[in-house]
Structures are given as structure tokens and as C-alpha cells.
Amino acid sequence: xxxxxxxxxxxxxxxxxxxxxxxxxxxxxxxxxxxxxxxxxxxxxxxxxxxxxxxxxxxxxxxxxxxxxxxxxxxxxxxxxxxxxxxxxxxxxxxxxxxxxxxxxxxxxxxxxxxxxxxxxxxxxxxxxxxxxxxxxxxxxxxxxxxxxxxxxxxxxxxxxxxxxxxxxxxxxxxxxxxxxxxxxxxxxxxxxxxxxxxxxxxxxxxxxxxxxxxxxxxxxxxxxxxxxxxxxxxxxxxxxxxxxxxxxxxxxxxxxxxxxxxxxxxxxxxxxxxxxxxxxxxxxxxxxxxxxxxxxxxxxxxxxxxxxxxxxxxxxxxxxxxxxxxxxxxxxxxxxxxxxxxxxxxxxxxxxxxxxxxxxxxxxxxxxxxxxxxxxxxxxx
Numbered sequence: 340x341x342x343x344x345x346x347x348x349x350x351x352x353x354x355x356x357x358x359x360x361x362x363x364x365x366x367x368x369x370x371x372x373x374x375x376x377x378x379x380x381x382x383x384x385x386x387x388x389x390x391x392x393x394x395x396x397x398x399x400x401x402x403x404x405x406x407x408x409x410x411x412x413x414x415x416x417x418x419x420x421x422x423x424x425x426x427x428x429x430x431x432x433x434x435x436x437x438x439x440x441x442x443x444x445x446x447x448x449x450x451x452x453x454x455x456x457x458x459x460x461x462x463x464x465x466x467x468x469x470x471x472x473x474x475x476x477x478x479x480x481x482x483x484x485x486x487x488x489x490x491x492x493x494x495x496x497x498x499x500x501x502x503x504x505x506x507x508x509x510x511x512x513x514x515x516x517x518x519x520x521x522x523x524x525x526x527x528x529x530x531x532x533x534x535x536x537x538x539x540x541x542x543x544x545x546x547x548x549x550x551x552x553x554x555x556x557x558x559x560x561x562x563x564x565x566x567x568x569x570x571x572x573x574x575x576x577x578x579x580x581x582x583x584x585x586x587x588x589x590x591x592x593x594x595x596x597x598x599x600x601x602x603x604x605x606x607x608x609x610x611x612x613x614x615x616x617x618x619x620x621x622x623x624x625x626x627x628x629x630x631x632x633x634x635x636x637x638x639x640x641x642x643x644x645x646x647x648x649x650x651x652x653x654x655x656x657x658x659x660x661x662x663x664x665x666x667x668x669x670x671x672x673x674x675x676x677x678x679x680x681x682x683x684x685x686x687x688x689x690x691x692x693x694x695x696x697x698x699x700x701x702x703x704x705x706x707x708x709x710x711x712x713x714x715x716x717x718x719x720x721x
Contacts, residue, residue: 349575362583366534367590373526385469387413389437390421395444401455402439404477411473428460435459435467437474450485524598527591528677529650532670534587535580535616536641542576542620543633546715555716569708573617580613600680604687608676611697615669618704625708625715644670672696 387405391398406413416424427433436458446453457474459467549555558568588605591597599605619640627633645651647661648670654662665671676693679685 363586366530369530385411389415391439392441393439393443397444398439425458523595524682527597531587532673533645533650538580539620539623539637543624543627546624576617577613584609598681601686604680604690611694612673614701615697618701621708622704625711644668669700
């Protein structure tokens with residue numbers, strides 16, 4: 340009986356072309372769109388616009404030092420004066436301008452303090468911050484060179500000068516992840532997890548169609564147990580979600596070189612996620628009074644879970660309160676498990692707690708579906 344129900348549902352699902360667009364086409368579109376945009380942002384070069392009023396060899400070297408830093412390029416516009424470019428900044432048409440004043444090189448050579456002016460838009464602190472940091476770093480280098488020369492002139496040896504200028508505290512960075520975290524390792528698993536929960540829309544529609552067509556009433560008149568119908572409707576949707584996850588992760592792997600890590604662990608996570616998303620669909624299908632209500636609740640669960648679960652951006656970007664809320668969403672545990680495998684090279688023994696939580700969510704939703712099914716049957720058209 341379960342097999343017959345499942346086969347019937349699979350046939351109907353295959354005829355429903357829009358379902359596969361929502362499960363596969365739409366998430367691929369999102370991955371390509373946001374992956375391309377954010378990758379460009381991540382790889383973008385910061386342009387430092389400047390005006391060199393000194394036109395000395397020393398000022399030229401100063402500007403070249405900025406341009407030699409990775410991720411930065413320097414540009415000047417001889418057709419516009421400093422005043423015109425400052426006016427552009429006031430109008431919000433330009434974010435910053437570095438001005439090297441006349442006498443810069445002479446002041447440095449004579450040991451006097453040389454000044455560089457950074458004009459910036461007060462509303463563009465984030466974009467200007469890297470430029471300000473670079474200028475401060477270069478200023479520090481000039482200061483060390485000046486101090487080194489002064490110490491050398493006192494007769495102190497080169498080795499002693501280096502020891503005096505040695506940083507009192509050195510920050511050493513040690514990355515512990517097996518794979519570098521990047522936009523792809525955030526977006527591909529994130530949108531895969533998010534769109535899994537959109538299977539609930541199709542499940543609500545199918546259950547309500549069976550209810551309103553009289554099928555549920557006819558089945559209720561037989562000796563069929565509730566679990567037979569629910570499992571028969573559940574299995575095809577589980578298979579659809581498994582196919583969805585395989586296609587999306589394979590797309591991320593072959594198109595964006597997404598590192599998949601331990602395939603056994605990934606398979607277990609996908610299986611638990613499929614059980615969880617479709618179990619939520621069962622519970623929602625038997626509790627929704629209308630398709631519109633089911634669709635609205637699906638949006639809340641899918642999009643709310645995406646926001647709080649860290650699917651759109653890393654949880655480190657969120658306040659502490661939201662990070663605590665994230666732990667009550669299945670999306671958080673699915674994303675965490677996938678990233679543990681892909682970024683931190685975890686295996687099944689390390690991600691089983693997340694899998695257990697997803698399975699627990701699935702069990703709770705299934706129990707709710709079984710409990711509400713009798714009331715759902717009573718609302719069926721005879």
C-alpha cells in the first residue's frame with residue numbers, strides 16, 4: 340500500500356514542472372547570481388585617487404608604494420583640480436582623495452614632518468577605511484626609517500638598530516581550517532539548505548488537493564492506517580530533496596570548485612536534512628487550513644531560518660542574541676554540519692551531533708503530523 344501511494348505521488352511530482360524549478364532551477368539561479376556578485380566584491384581592487392602637488396622623486400615613490408600593495412591601485416585625474424575633486428566628494432560622487440602637498444619631499448629630506456591629506460566622504464567610512472589603514476602603515480614605515488637613520492648616526496651598529504626597532508609584540512596567525520573559507524563555501528551550502536524547505540509548498544498543495552478532491556475521505560473509509568498514507572506521501576518528497584541536494588552540491592563542486600570533503604559525512608547530513616525538511620512539510624500540510632496559509636508559513640520557516648541560521652552570511656556577523664536564536668533552527672545545524680565537513684575537514688564522527696539534532700527535528704515534526712492527521716481527515720470533503 341505504501342509503495343502504491345509512493346508511486347502515485349512520484350508520477351504526479353514528475354508532471355509538476357514548477358516543483359523542480361523551485362527545488363533546483365531557482366537555487367542554481369541564486370547561487371550563480373550571488374556567487375558572481377560577491378566573488379567580484381571579494382576580489383575587487385581598491386582604487387586610491389590621488390593628486391601629487393609636489394611632483395618630486397620622493398612623492399612619486401610614496402604614491403608608488405601605495406600602488407605596489409596587493410589589492411590597491413592608484414589613479415590620478417590631471418583634468419580636475421583638487422578643489423573640483425573635493426567638491427565631488429561633498430556631492431557623494433567620489434569617496435576619497437589623497438593629496439600630497441608641495442614641499443612633501445623637501446620636508447622628508449630635511450627631517451621635518453611631511454603631511455599628506457586624505458579627503459574622504461564621511462558617509463563612506465567602510466570603503467575608505469582600507470585606504471586610511473594603508474596610509475598609516477606607510478607613515479609608520481617612514482617613521483621607522485627616520486628613527487633607524489638617527490640611531491645609525493649616533494654610532495649604534497646595524498644589529499643593535501634592528502634590535503631596538505624590533506616589534507615588542509608580534510601577532511602570529513595560525514589558520515586551523517583544512518580548506519580556506521570563501522564565498523562559495525558560504526553560498527552553495529547555504530542556498531542548498533534554504534531551498535530544501537521550499538518542498539513544503541508542494542507538500543501542502545498535494546495534501547490539500549487530496550483533501551478537497553475527496554480522496555482523503557475515501558481512504559478514511561478503508562482500514563488504511565494514518566501512517567501508511569503519510570509515509571506513502573513522505574517518501575517521494577524525501578527522494579526529491581535528496582536529488583535536489585545532490586544536484587546543487589555537484590553544481591557547486593564542478594562549477595565553483597566547492598570542496599565537498601568526506602562524502603560519507605556529506606551523505607549523512609543530506610539524508611538528515613531531507614528527513615527534516617520533508618517532515619516539516621508533513622506537519623505543515625496537515626495543519627494548514629488553506630494553501631495560502633501553508634505558503635505563508637513556509638516563507639517564514641524558510642526565510643526566517645535562512646536569516647537566523649547563518650545561510651546568507653556567517654553567524655559571526657550577527658549579534659550574540661541572534662546567534663543564540665540560531666541554535667533552535669534546523670537550518671543552523673545543517674549549515675554548520677556542511678561547513679564543518681567542507682571547510683574544517685570534519686568526518687562523520689565529528690558531525691554526528693548536528694545530524695542527531697536534524698533527526699530530532701524530523702522526529703518531532705513527524706509526531707506532530709501523526710497527531711494532527713485525524714483532525715485533517717475530519718476536514719476532508721466526503
